[in-house]
Amino acid sequence: MKAKIHEKFKALYGEGGRVFASAGRINLIGEHTDYNGGYVFPGAIDKGLMAEIKLNGTDKVRAYSLDYNEAAEFGLREEDAPKQAWARYIFGVCRETIKRGGKVEGFDTVFAGDVPLGAGLSSSAALESTFAFALNELFHNGIDKFELAKIGQSTEHNYCGVKCGIMDQFASIFGKEGSLIRLNCKTLEHKYFPFNPKGYKLVLVDSCVKHELASSAYNKRRESCENAAAHIRKNHPDVEFLSDAKRVWLEEVRAEIPEEDFLRAEYVIGEVQRVLDVCDALERGDYETVGEMMYQTHFGLSRLYEVSCEELDFLNKLARKMDVTGSRVMGGGFGGCTINLVKDELYKPFLDAVNKEFTAKFGHAPKIYDVVVSDGARELK
Numbered sequence: 001m002k003a004k005i006h007e008k009f010k011a012l013y014g015e016g017g018r019v020f021a022s023a024g025r026i027n028l029i030g031e032h033t034d035y036n037g038g039y040v041f042p043g044a045i046d047k048g049l050m051a052e053i054k055l056n057g058t059d060k061v062r063a064y065s066l067d068y069n070e071a072a073e074f075g076l077r078e079e080d081a082p083k084q085a086w087a088r089y090i091f092g093v094c095r096e097t098i099k100r101g102g103k104v105e106g107f108d109t110v111f112a113g114d115v116p117l118g119a120g121l122s123s124s125a126a127l128e129s130t131f132a133f134a135l136n137e138l139f140h141n142g143i144d145k146f147e148l149a150k151i152g153q154s155t156e157h158n159y160c161g162v163k164c165g166i167m168d169q170f171a172s173i174f175g176k177e178g179s180l181i182r183l184n185c186k187t188l189e190h191k192y193f194p195f196n197p198k199g200y201k202l203v204l205v206d207s208c209v210k211h212e213l214a215s216s217a218y219n220k221r222r223e224s225c226e227n228a229a230a231h232i233r234k235n236h237p238d239v240e241f242l243s244d245a246k247r248v249w250l251e252e253v254r255a256e257i258p259e260e261d262f263l264r265a266e267y268v269i270g271e272v273q274r275v276l277d278v279c280d281a282l283e284r285g286d287y288e289t290v291g292e293m294m295y296q297t298h299f300g301l302s303r304l305y306e307v308s309c310e311e312l313d314f315l316n317k318l319a320r321k322m323d324v325t326g327s328r329v330m331g332g333g334f335g336g337c338t339i340n341l342v343k344d345e346l347y348k349p350f351l352d353a354v355n356k357e358f359t360a361k362f363g364h365a366p367k368i369y370d371v372v373v374s375d376g377a378r379e380l381k
């Protein structure tokens, strides 16, 4: 990928670029907890995004996406937003850097990625984190890594219409080879957990389903959670986020809020606890419990949070039927992947069954990704 990027870069802008990269992410457990101030448990992966960049001495950005074979040129003022969706991510990162007092001037860039789009592996965070990190280096802005992650998150909020939490950008900036990160999304306190379960593999199965209205459905889930938290707060003023609430406090307001909001909140309160249970289980090397929690998460995401779909439920059921240790829909949902914790000896039979049965039912094969937990944003020398 680096050579291909460089070839195009040289043809368009000449020599002298610096190369930066960042990563997509997986999440072992802790879904839709981040914007509720709860815990998540992600890691960066060996699929990501790479960009070659050079300052061009103007006030314009000239960007070329190798994956779309498309160029974009835009200025750096708020009214200069480009039309192409992919370019808005780069524009957003520039704007959010400037809003934080950072310096950004014109630059030329060519970039490409290998995070499958729409699979729930956060290709957009990889894009934001690469540029947030790169601009910070190129313009010597000295912005800390927490703020770099927030630059990516604010880009989603203000330029891409998704009111996401901090998980994806955090993982993609802070990721470390071989480790998952338990992150408290309220305090940003985090701990690295070496993750190398002997005798198991993590396998992603991509349903290849993409939900058209995923961002508005996502934002709606967030509103439900905020509404539930606001009602609970009237009785318990210390509840800043839904993750601060106890299950019984949610029961107290059940009659006041739409049933839908109640179900969403019920899922979140359970999920916050499951992340902690999984951490304890990991420290004991108890992967059976880790797996069981993953199944519970799937149940909640499917029935209470309603972000699964027929294909993902089918994959989850099949995993259960085959005695796979853990399985659940991963990421925002509405399509994308399941993440599966599979015993080595079950790996091949599971994949064979997935290929055969899924294809027979839905008429197309799922995609399988083996991922390695890897480093996040960095400069490639």
Ligand code: GLA
Residues within 6 Å of the ligand: 030, 031, 032, 033, 034, 035, 122, 164, 165, 166, 167, 168, 331, 332, 333
């Ligand atoms: C998306 C968002 C994250 C997080 C997950 C669900 O990936 O970008 O902030 O909310 O969904 O856990």
